[in-house]
Amino acid sequence: MASTSQRALRLLSLLGSGRQWPLHELATALGVSERTVRRDIETLRRLDYPVxxxxxxxxxxxxxxxxxxxxxxxxxxxxxxVAVALQTAPSTVLGLGDDAARALVTLEQAAPAALRAAMESVRLTRLHNPWEFMAPPIEPTAVTTVGIAVRRRHVLGIETLRADGSRPGPGEDGFLPARRVEPHHLVVWAGRWYLVAYDLEDEQWRVLRVDRMRPRPTTQCFPPRELPGDDLAHFVMSSHDRGDTPADWPCTGSARLGLPAGPVARWAPGGSVVEYLDADHCRLTLGAWSWAGVAGLLATFDTELTDLHPPELVQACRRLMHRWAALADTGNDPAPPS
Structure with missing residues (x-):
């Protein structure tokens, strides 16, 4: 009886995923015969589940x-x-950490004894990792407003913070005038929330930081559009004008790279900023725990580096050059592959 009940519970969770299940797939997932699955489905129907x-x-x-x-x-x-997800959810939305903890307690109290024991067995301690590059927390209302607009395909009016970080003038609050966009995707990448939208003002696609905008809902509907290249991940990662700001590091520097902004934006570490200069050059600003770390990260792009700032970064590059030159002079070259 216990085995039958557990199997019926598992069957209910599979059907609860919202998809349509062929009989043979249900039998494979449950590890039983198709006849047994039919019996379990009738059991669920007798319990008033609409299968x-x-x-x-x-x-x-x-x-x-x-x-x-x-x-x-x-x-x-x-x-x-659920227990792991609620304990590892990133705190990028204001108040979400406390809400997740309360939700876990509520679910544990409502769960049967066996499941409660399983949930209570996983108690995690999260340690700060500087490579997570957490963005400033977002107001829950902003996430909800954007998410509803994406789901319903409603045009959004948005005000975005000035990208140059300039101080607002008298009567200003640092936001640019409102624009109208078609919101298509809400994306989380490298600890930051982005909106992939089609800008109706200049008729082009944009990737916008949700924590740097004020969304205003409308009821105007729009039809779906195909992304450039039809690859959401590539489009977001290769967009250099996402509105990013440098992560908080002990050392932050920049250099002019002899590479286009798109590839650099895709492979640059999280928390960095890529500035478009021309079709073949861009400026990369990033941080690390030391100036040598900044220099090392810049060197991974294997291209000419010019116009380095600040002077401490230039000095770090010179020190690394001398170290590598000394290593080359030792004659301890690695043996060629056999």
Whole structure:
């Protein structure tokens, strides 16, 4: 009986994913015969769960929707996933850390004893990692406003902070005049929230920092558009004008690189800033724990470096040059591969 109940619970969690399941896939996922799956489906139906049969070659089973929802149900693996996710959720939204902790306590109290024990067995201690490059926390209302606009395909009015960081004049608050955009994707990358949107003012695609904007919802709908290159990840990572600001490091420097801004933006460390100069050159600003670290990161791009700032970075490059020259003069070259 216990095995049957656990299997039915697992079946319910699979159907609860929202997708349509062919019978053979359910049998494979549960490790039982198709006949057993049919019996378990009838068990769920007797418990008043709306499991619908979809006929035809591409048919199967799916969980229907209704006004009265069944109780919240997790299987063992889902309980562990929720416990880990709530404890490792990045605090990029104001108040989310406390809310996640309270949500975990609420779920543990509502879970059966066995699942509660599984959730309580995972207690994590998060340590600060400087490479996470956490952005300033975002107001929950901004995330909600942008997320709803993306889902409903509603045009957004947005005001963005000045990219140059200049101080606002009298009567100004540092934001540029409002623009109208079509919000298509809400993306989290390198600890930062971005909106991928089509700018209706200048008719081009943009990647915008959500924490550096004030969104204003509208009810104007727009049709879907295809991204340039149809690759969301590549588009976000290779966009050099995302509105990023340098991460807080003990040492921050910059250099002019003999490479286009797109490839540099894609491979630059998180928390760095890429400035477009011309089709073949860009300026990269980044930080590290030492000036030698900044120099080493710049050297990974294997291109000519000019116009380095500040002087401490230039001195670090000279020191590294002397160290590498001394290493080359020792004659201890590595043996050629056999």
């Amino acid at each position: 619908h049969t979809v006929h035809g070659p591409g048919g199967g089973y799916r969980l229907g929707t209704r006004r009265t929802l069944p109780p919240l149900v997790f299987d063992h693996d889902q309980a562990l996933a």
